[in-house]
Amino acid sequence: MCESTDGTPLISLRGITKRFPGVTALDELTLDIEPGIIGLVGSNGAGKSTLLRILLGLLAPTSGTALVMGRDVVREGPLIRQFVGYMPEHDVLPPDVSATELVAHLAQTSGLPVTASRERTAEVLRHVGLYEERYRPMGGYSTGMRQRVKLAQALVHDPRLLLLDEPTNGLDPSGRDDMLELVLRTGREFGITVVVASHLLGEIQRVCDFLVAIEGGRLLRADRITQFTGRTGLLAVEVDEGRDRLAAALAARGLTLHEDGRVLLVELIDEAPYDLVRDSVVELGLPLVRMEQRRHSLEDLFRDQPAAAPAAAPRRG
Amino acid sequence: MADPAPTPAATGNIYDLGYRSYDGPRLGRRHASRALYVSSLRSVFGIGRGGRAKVAPFVLAALTLLPALVSVGFDVLLSQTFGREDGPGGPGGPIESPIQYSTYLGLSTTLLILFCAAQAPELVGRDQRHRVLVLYFSRALERADYVLAKVGALATALVIVFAVPLAVMFAGSVLVARDVAAEFIVQVPRVAPAFVVAPVMALVLGGLSLAVASMTPRRAYATAGIIAVFIIPPIVIATVQEVARGDLARYIVLAGAGQILDGVNAFLFGRTPGDDMVRTAALPGPLYVGAAAIVIAAALVILLRRYQRIDA
Numbered sequence: 001m002c003e004s005t006d007g008t009p010l011i012s013l014r015g016i017t018k019r020f021p022g023v024t025a026l027d028e029l030t031l032d033i034e035p036g037i038i039g040l041v042g043s044n045g046a047g048k049s050t051l052l053r054i055l056l057g058l059l060a061p062t063s064g065t066a067l068v069m070g071r072d073v074v075r076e077g078p079l080i081r082q083f084v085g086y087m088p089e090h091d092v093l094p095p096d097v098s099a100t101e102l103v104a105h106l107a108q109t110s111g112l113p114v115t116a117s118r119e120r121t122a123e124v125l126r127h128v129g130l131y132e133e134r135y136r137p138m139g140g141y142s143t144g145m146r147q148r149v150k151l152a153q154a155l156v157h158d159p160r161l162l163l164l165d166e167p168t169n170g171l172d173p174s175g176r177d178d179m180l181e182l183v184l185r186t187g188r189e190f191g192i193t194v195v196v197a198s199h200l201l202g203e204i205q206r207v208c209d210f211l212v213a214i215e216g217g218r219l220l221r222a223d224r225i226t227q228f229t230g231r232t233g234l235l236a237v238e239v240d241e242g243r244d245r246l247a248a249a250l251a252a253r254g255l256t257l258h259e260d261g262r263v264l265l266v267e268l269i270d271e272a273p274y275d276l277v278r279d280s281v282v283e284l285g286l287p288l289v290r291m292e293q294r295r296h297s298l299e300d301l302f303r304d305q306p307a308a309a310p311a312a313a314p315r316r317g
Numbered sequence: 318m319a320d321p322a323p324t325p326a327a328t329g330n331i332y333d334l335g336y337r338s339y340d341g342p343r344l345g346r347r348h349a350s351r352a353l354y355v356s357s358l359r360s361v362f363g364i365g366r367g368g369r370a371k372v373a374p375f376v377l378a379a380l381t382l383l384p385a386l387v388s389v390g391f392d393v394l395l396s397q398t399f400g401r402e403d404g405p406g407g408p409g410g411p412i413e414s415p416i417q418y419s420t421y422l423g424l425s426t427t428l429l430i431l432f433c434a435a436q437a438p439e440l441v442g443r444d445q446r447h448r449v450l451v452l453y454f455s456r457a458l459e460r461a462d463y464v465l466a467k468v469g470a471l472a473t474a475l476v477i478v479f480a481v482p483l484a485v486m487f488a489g490s491v492l493v494a495r496d497v498a499a500e501f502i503v504q505v506p507r508v509a510p511a512f513v514v515a516p517v518m519a520l521v522l523g524g525l526s527l528a529v530a531s532m533t534p535r536r537a538y539a540t541a542g543i544i545a546v547f548i549i550p551p552i553v554i555a556t557v558q559e560v561a562r563g564d565l566a567r568y569i570v571l572a573g574a575g576q577i578l579d580g581v582n583a584f585l586f587g588r589t590p591g592d593d594m595v596r597t598a599a600l601p602g603p604l605y606v607g608a609a610a611i612v613i614a615a616a617l618v619i620l621l622r623r624y625q626r627i628d629a
Contacts, residue, residue, distance in 0.1 A: 078462075079346075084455070092449055097365075101365065109349040111342075112343065116342075124336065
């Protein structure tokens with residue numbers, strides 16, 4: 001009943017302004033978001049959390065309207081929130097109950113029947129990688145486990161829209177990788193639209209299809225991630241031997257090349273270089289080690305947007 | 318949506334097990350509120366928590382039950398010694414037992430207040446302390462639903478703690494009697510006013526306690542605040558009645574929640590108030606009922622405003 005109807009964007013923001021005493025957190029934000037994995041980037045204090053909280057109806061905008069699945073978040077909060085999952089940034093878990101108890105209880109407060117809540121809790125805790133420890137009080141959990149529980153409670157009612165606020169906060173590098181992998185899988189394989197707010201562009205870049213950049217409460221840019229990076233996309237090619245021969249062959253086919261140590265960087269204007277590199281490697285019979293797309297850092301790209309962003313680009317990124 | 322059935326161990330990915338989409342019913346806000354109410358009610362009694370969480374509520378409930386057990390034991394003893402007809406009013410003259418349906422509120426008010434002081438901070442402070450509120454408010458609930466679920470839970474718990482002793486007394490007197498059916502018919506109208514007294518008491522004590530407790534995540538402050546709200550007014554009332562005369566000395570009694578409840582109880586049971594200050598004031602009964610309604614409404618308004626504004 002609450003599926004996004006055809007033609008209606010999943011999220012539609014019109015002139016959203018949120019003022020706190022002394023601060024304008026969001027300033028006339030107008031934006032449509034289509035299904036996919038969406039990165040919401042900006043430095044700390046850019047207004048990311050405020051935006052997520054407005055989408056949840058946790059905060060009322062000072063002016064403007066926010067529609068989620070075509071419905072007004074202020075007037076139809078409980079209905080919409082049956083289909084929205086939210087992973088807050090901060091620690092929100094009571095220490096004296098187990099993950100199973102908390103998540104099953106929260107599933108019910110999302111509208112799921114008792115039995116379904118229990119079943120979904122078991123499934124979703126497995127999905128995030130919590131096993132025996134899920135029966136123990138959460139006070140003894142590591143940060144990584146706590147983040148997983150926070151993700152599980154946001155997923156337990158199978159939302160259409162998942163809002164994640166800094167999901168890798170406080171995690172070590174391998175924990176970050178695991179969490180990003182989970183986000184990616186959740187978005188790709190289960191068709192849940194995910195909005196990931198983060199100040200870490202590098203992470204967002206790894207998982208997102210779309211990017212929404214805000215700074216100082218204003219929209220800096222919103223586009224497919226390929227649009228951000230396509231212009232300066234690079235194909236890194238590494239061969240065990242014969243690098244110079246390959247470089248010569250590729251240059252002969254009209255490609256622009258850079259050298260980066262043992263790696264050849266091929267400028268990507270369109271898809272053609274992939275085939276050309278493959279053909280050249282085969283013709284020369286070279287041992288290809290790897291071939292991967294590289295992107296320039298997004299900070300650089302924001303800095304290259306003078307027209308769209310008269311305000312300072314996100315420095316802390 | 319296609320069923321993302323896990324591909325068996327093809328990737329060796331440790332997460333590739335559980336997740337499936339859910340196509341079952343979503344029961345919405347009322348179901349969500351009820352779930353919060355039920356879990357809150359359980360937590361008032363420490364059910365589903367560790368053993369320590371059960372100590373305070375069950376000890377206080379047991380103490381509240383004690384007079385009823387004494388009364389029933391006394392009844393049984395008398396009926397065996399003298400026969401029921403000579404019972405409490407027995408040979409020694411018309412001795413009325415101090416333990417009656419109509420006096421039970423007076424006997425248990427202090428314990429009920431302690432019950433609130435112990436459990437109300439747990440009920441609302443915990444969610445603030447651990448920032449759990451945001452998890453509730455981002456679900457199929459409105460903030461007002463949260464308030465009503467919590468007030469409902471504590472009020473229900475107070476009704477249970479208060480009503481169980483009355484039920485024991487009722488069962489005791491009926492079962493001890495020679496003619497059970499006749500005694501039943503005699504007892505029902507006697508206990509009937511408690512059906513109104515209990516919810517009024519529960520909403521006044523529970524509402525005020527939660528209004529105080531919601532102001533702070535700190536348990537100790539909340540407990541102290543609740544005790545203060547019930548202890549300080551009687552002191553003020555007694556002092557004012559001592560030094561003042563006229564209307565002020567009479568109406569000041571409405572400043573105390575315990576006194577209001579005593580007035581309501583006396584009015585509904587048709588008895589003299591047990592509280593000296595309430596007797597001295599000699600206000601008309603309906604006034605106490607009105608005052609109780611105002612206290613309940615005020616507590617709810619405070620709570621609703623608090624939770625509209627609280628940062629979650």
